[in-house]
Amino acid sequence: xxxxxxNSPSLSVQxxxxxxxxxxxxxxxxxxxxxxxxxxxxxPTFLISISSIKDKNEDGRFTVFLNKSAKHLSLHIVPSQxxxxxxxxxxxxxxxxxxxxxxxxxxxxxxxxxx
Amino acid sequence: xxxxxxxxxxxxxxxxxxxxxxxxxxxxxDTVYWYQQGPGQDPQFLISFYEKMQSDKGSIPDRFSAQQFxxxxxxxxxxxxxxxxxxxxxxxxxxxxxxxxYFGPGTRxxxx
Numbered sequence: 001x002x003x004x005x006x007n008s009p010s011l012s013v014q015x016x017x018x019x020x021x022x023x024x025x026x027x028x029x030x031x032x033x034x035x036x037x038x039x040x041x042x043x044p045t046f047l048i049s050i051s052s053i054k055d056k057n058e059d060g061r062f063t064v065f066l067n068k069s070a071k072h073l074s075l076h077i078v079p080s081q082x083x084x085x086x087x088x089x090x091x092x093x094x095x096x097x098x099x100x101x102x103x104x105x106x107x108x109x110x111x112x113x114x115x
Numbered sequence: 116x117x118x119x120x121x122x123x124x125x126x127x128x129x130x131x132x133x134x135x136x137x138x139x140x141x142x143x144x145d146t147v148y149w150y151q152q153g154p155g156q157d158p159q160f161l162i163s164f165y166e167k168m169q170s171d172k173g174s175i176p177d178r179f180s181a182q183q184f185x186x187x188x189x190x191x192x193x194x195x196x197x198x199x200x201x202x203x204x205x206x207x208x209x210x211x212x213x214x215x216x217y218f219g220p221g222t223r224x225x226x227x
Contacts, residue, residue: 032213032214034215034216036218041220041221041223042220042221043119043121043205043207043218043219043220043221044158044205044218045218046215046216046217046218049214049215089157089158093213095213095214101146101148101163101209101212101213101214101216102148102160102163102171102173103148103150103158103160103207103216104160105157105158105159106157107156107157108157
C-alpha cells in the first residue's frame with residue numbers, strides 16, 4: 001500500500017527551464033511534507049518542507065505547493081541547473097498524531113537537467 | 116556544519132551472522148530514526164527514538180533491535196542475517212521528534 005506516490009519515474013529538463021516534480025498521497029493524517037534530493041551512494045539531503053496549514057513555501061529556486069483537497073504536492077525548481085540532476089523523493093509525516101515524525105517516502109523521480 | 120555520522124559505511128556479512136550499525140546524530144538533536152532502502156526501492160521506516168526511549172516502530176524484523184544511548188547515539192543490531200537484509204541503512208536525526216530529518220550517508224550492508 002503506497003501511501004505516497006510519485007508517478008513519474010523520471011523527468012528530463014533543459015537547463016534554465018522549470019522542473020516540476022509531482023507527488024500524491026492517500027493518508028489524510030499526513031500534515032507535514034518534505035522533499036529530499038539524493039545522489040547515488042549518499043543519504044537524502046533535505047530541500048524544503050511545507051506544513052498542511054500552508055499552500056506554498058519558497059526557498060530560493062525551490063518552491064513547494066500543497067493542494068490538500070487533491071492530496072497533491074509539487075516541487076518547482078526555477079531555473080533548473082545541471083547540478084540539480086539527482087533522484088528527488090517526496091516524503092510525508094503525521095506530526096499531529098503519535099508517529100513522532102516518521103517519514104513515508106514516495107518511490108522517487110530521477111531528474112536530469114541537460115546543459 | 117556537523118552532519119549525521121554513520122559507521123561503518125560498508126559491511127559485508129555472511130548469512131546467519133550478526134551486524135551492528137552505529138549512528139551519531141547532529142549535535143543537540145534528540146531524535147534518531149532508522150530507515151532501510153532496498154535496491155530500487157524507497158526508504159522504509161524501521162524504528163525511532165526520542166530522548167533515549169523508543170518512540171515508534173515500523174516494519175522492523177524481530178531479529179533486529181536498536182537503542183539510543185545517553186549521548187544520543189544509536190545502534191541498530193541485526194542478528195541471523197538473511198540475504199534479503201542486504202540494503203542501504205540510513206539513520207536520520209531531528210530536534211524535538213518531528214519536522215525536518217537530516218540523513219547520514221548510510222551503511223551499505225551486503226549479506227552473502
